Amino acid sequence: MTSDLHHLAAAYALDALDDQERIAFEAHYPRCEICSAEVHDYRETAAFLAGAEAADPPADMEARVMEAIGRVRQIPPIVPDRVVELADRRAARTRRASIGAAATAIVIAVVGFAVALRDSGVGSDIEAVFEAPDAVVTSLDGDGGTIQVIWSQERDQVALVGTGLANPGAGRTYALWFLLDEGVAPAGLFAPDRDGVVRAVIDVDDIDGGGFGVTVEPDGGSPQPTGPVLYAGTV
Amino acid sequence: MSEMDRLFRRRGPLRAVSTDGSATDELASLLRAAGRGDEVAFRGFYRSVVRLVYGTVLRVVRDPAIAEEVTQEVFVELWRLAPRFDGSKGSARGWTATVAHRRAVDRVRSEQARRDRDERDAQQSAVAYDSVSEEVTDNLDRVRVRAALDSLSDTQREAVSLAYYGGHTYREVASLLDIAEGTAKTRIRDGLIKLRDIMGVTP
Numbered sequence: 001m002t003s004d005l006h007h008l009a010a011a012y013a014l015d016a017l018d019d020q021e022r023i024a025f026e027a028h029y030p031r032c033e034i035c036s037a038e039v040h041d042y043r044e045t046a047a048f049l050a051g052a053e054a055a056d057p058p059a060d061m062e063a064r065v066m067e068a069i070g071r072v073r074q075i076p077p078i079v080p081d082r083v084v085e086l087a088d089r090r091a092a093r094t095r096r097a098s099i100g101a102a103a104t105a106i107v108i109a110v111v112g113f114a115v116a117l118r119d120s121g122v123g124s125d126i127e128a129v130f131e132a133p134d135a136v137v138t139s140l141d142g143d144g145g146t147i148q149v150i151w152s153q154e155r156d157q158v159a160l161v162g163t164g165l166a167n168p169g170a171g172r173t174y175a176l177w178f179l180l181d182e183g184v185a186p187a188g189l190f191a192p193d194r195d196g197v198v199r200a201v202i203d204v205d206d207i208d209g210g211g212f213g214v215t216v217e218p219d220g221g222s223p224q225p226t227g228p229v230l231y232a233g234t235v
Numbered sequence: 236m237s238e239m240d241r242l243f244r245r246r247g248p249l250r251a252v253s254t255d256g257s258a259t260d261e262l263a264s265l266l267r268a269a270g271r272g273d274e275v276a277f278r279g280f281y282r283s284v285v286r287l288v289y290g291t292v293l294r295v296v297r298d299p300a301i302a303e304e305v306t307q308e309v310f311v312e313l314w315r316l317a318p319r320f321d322g323s324k325g326s327a328r329g330w331t332a333t334v335a336h337r338r339a340v341d342r343v344r345s346e347q348a349r350r351d352r353d354e355r356d357a358q359q360s361a362v363a364y365d366s367v368s369e370e371v372t373d374n375l376d377r378v379r380v381r382a383a384l385d386s387l388s389d390t391q392r393e394a395v396s397l398a399y400y401g402g403h404t405y406r407e408v409a410s411l412l413d414i415a416e417g418t419a420k421t422r423i424r425d426g427l428i429k430l431r432d433i434m435g436v437t438p
Contacts, residue, residue: 048380069274
């Protein structure tokens with residue numbers, strides 16, 4: 001794939017990208033002013049195309065829908081979190097450079113696992129990735145939860161710390177992907193615990209990715225993403 | 236310029252969102268109330284957009300039974316996501332159409348993938364991309380969109396329709412039309428830009 005991300009807004013708004021390009025574009029456009037504006041306009045335009053097809057549904061649809069929503073919990077609203085923003089900005093500024101102890105502490109505090117991290121084997125592994133001189137922290141935005149990805153190319157390791165992750169379902173697992181200019185590459189698989197918490201360190205290939213995306217895949221993973229992108233963020 | 240196009244242009248550009256005369260703000264406030272768990276507001280929202288949702292889904296998936304199922308999923312999803320609706324990022328109607336179309340496309344693509352796997356039956360999905368213009372209706376929305384689509388070049392209209400109504404990726408559009416992928420992408424983009432300008436979509 002050699003597509004320039006900036007030219008994908010129209011096809012994206014029509015859901016006409018394949019999964020790889022969609023994931024890459026979804027990681028890109030929220031931080032690109034031009035692409036964001038284009039996505040907005042093209043989506044409103046697409047809504048006209050939708051409106052042209054308006055048709056009457058079966059009469060009992062309303063009752064079924066109202067019954068169904070009564071059983072569904074709504075996701076929480078996004079609460080601006082200045083600490084996360086701070087950590088995010090700092091991570092961006094210190095890209096490919098040492099984050100330092102202060103930022104490490106902030107990120108750990110953000111995800112609220114300072115104690116747990118020290119008390120578990122995984123925690124010390126995560127701290128080791130944090131403390132790598134080239135560690136880069138990326139916040140992945142998504143619905144429901146928060147995932148911080150700490151990536152050290154020197155160690156070829158990614159540490160994941162997240163909360164609020166939905167159960168992926170039986171026979172399914174979370175998958176982390178590197179976002180590249182020309183698509184995605186698999187980074188590894190991970191699973192949250194019963195409380196929707198993930199703390200994991202994954203050994204990864206030496207890849208120069210520009211961000212990360214998360215999907216849910218069948219157990220054992222997939223060569224390419226098959227599920228919708230649930231979380232994404234750029235380094 | 237077609238007769239339809241002339242009539243349309245005389246009317247001047249449309250407002251960005253509301254094409255059925257209902258107040259845009261009202262739809263957004265129903266959605267915001269629904270986001271606070273208000274089921275009565277959600278019912279009002281449902282009634283305002285259900286024809287849009289069901290019609291779009293039906294157009295893409297084709298099968299009325301599947302369309303019913305997907306439409307119900309779309310509304311459950313809209314309910315679930317309502318607390319995250321952000322009016323500053325787009326209209327309630329645009330957001331609704333986005334969720335509905337995405338879900339319909341997901342369904343046809345996973346269905347297609349399953350069929351490919353199970354049967355190796357590379358069934359060409361028949362897409363009547365020009366059937367929009369076959370529909371005769373007094374619905375103002377349709378008249379306006381038809382006029383706008385009429386103003387596109389044949390190749391642009393074909394590419395946009397295959398992508399949106401056919402639920403195809405631009406790569407599939409390229410393959411169906413036997414053109415380069417870059418050409419398909421450009422036709423879709425140029426077509427949408429023209430539609431956007433005619434429909435008067437503004438940020």
